[in-house]
Amino acid sequence: MINTLFRFLNLTFITLCILVVLSFALAYFFPGDTWLNLFGAEFIQDQPTLMLVAEQTNVLMAFWYYIQALLEGEWGVSFATGNALYPEIMRLLPATLELSLYAITIALVLGIPLGFIAGMQYHKKIDNIFMSSSMVMYSFPVFWLALLLILIVSLQAQWLPMSGRLSLLFDIPHRTGFILLDIWLSDVSYKQAALYDALQHLILPTLSVSFIAFAVFLRTTRRSVADVLQTEYIKCAQTRGLPSSTIFLRHVLRNALLPVLPLLALQISTLMTNVMIVETIFSWPGIGDWLIQAIYERDFPAIRAGMLLVAMVVVVMTLSLECLSQMIDPTRDRFAYARH
């Protein structure tokens, strides 16, 4: 167990190092001046000596300066706004995490139990209905789904708001960045109304992201339950005359859940892409919307910093889930593709 943990820490460290090297290399590949791309114009105007030093040093020394700056939280200055990037990204990240967290929770809570039902009814009517509808669900282009929801729910029926996180009427002090938590912690008089409004804003984006993830989780769970049901030990338990509830609770449930965790790890990067697209459509003030804005404005320091942080978050989350599933089930191949 400690061995596994150590190996994964090592892997995470190496991967993060490679990401930092890549982000440094990007500054050379982007059009324009390398040092401008790394730190942004204002930062270099403030520290002309550093610019002078930078021009005289070689690549390795430059990389050393870069790492020092990263560790000190000097992630550079945006071309477009002139703000320091690190605080700006840290302000945006919770919004993205919040959206992904709710979406993945809904997808898991609905997808896995329904997957179990479908798997227990393998190749029967309910299974067929679930399988065909999940196939339809994960064929939806996420941006089209989001637009359809806006068209139907927001524009035609006018039930829910179509953009943003919170109505402008409410003024909630920024504390954690998670909007529901912020409202909960704040001591404003309109807490109830603000909470209701924030929830209304959350529904459509969360629904569009979780729609597709739900279908994938349902299919994986169903596949793994069907696989477990065909094994010898289930047949053996049936011959021993165990009641089906015991078989399900003791043998099927735990064995079928094992392959779902690594799949969750693999889904994180897909989920992140979908979250970023949905953020743009719903003007959700998260890192995806911000990054896509940055590419329109050719804001190279912002792209580099945003890419570094998003990749780091995804890598750390995926690898820790991988590590967890390896510790639960040491026999499993690392990164073996789960089927669905």
Place this chain on the structure above:
Amino acid sequence: MPDTSLYEEEHYPTPLQATWSEFRQRHVAVVGLGILIFFIIMAILGPLLTPFEPTTQHTDAVLIPPAWNDNGSILHILGTDALGRDMLTRLFYGTQITLFSSIITVLVALCFGVILGVIAGMSAGLRSSFINHVLDILMLTPTLLIAIIIMAMLGTGLTNAMLAIGLALIPRFVHVTRDFVRQEMSKDYILTAKLDGATSSALFIYNILPNMVERLIVQGTLAISVAILDISALGFLNLGAQTLMPELGVMIADALSTAYIAPWNILLPGLAIFLMVLSVNIVGDGLRSAHRNRMSH
């Protein structure tokens, strides 16, 4: 005249024929294949069928609804967009661009993926572990992030979008190839060929590849659906194909400004993407089940 030689008539289907006969028994899969073939035919023949150009602006016929609507015109069967461009024509060209660019992307990614997978599968130690590390990072990075980085370096455009999506697809094929090659290398028929003095490349081309083709087809089909979704999403975000090109995602992005008064301009291209992806997924799923059934018999 009836054939009397009953025993010689016995016919053993080739693996591909066996898979096809398994596939044919699933009616849904056959319907999916039908829809897919319909889209491919439309993509090829569509430009010949329509009298308009995708970029011609009919200024006298702006925002006309589809023909079944009371205000519709039979001249423009699926209506026109805000610049008076014929929707049906643009759908034909859009299907062509989206579908064929996805297929090309997947084919290129498949070639690179198989080559890398073979190298990773047949080698051990540092080289294999290096390839695995790089691929893990590539696989963990969200597709949109890879696309954003490539757009920042090379600029926006359909070719660059295809490059980004191809890069994101490569790890899938590498994993399939690597696992399969590893698994086969320990089998006896490979050992026989090795004892006959076959080189690694000959081993792969003559012994392993024929056994792997079906898996690659299944993976490739499923990858096409991912590629269609990603290419249209990048087009929608204005990072892929540019505004003048009638790509399906771009068409949806163009129609956003008139979404309220002309929703069909959003609905129809989206429906085309959705049906294409759905049919590809159904075919891929059917192929996978057929392959699995054939192997288990």
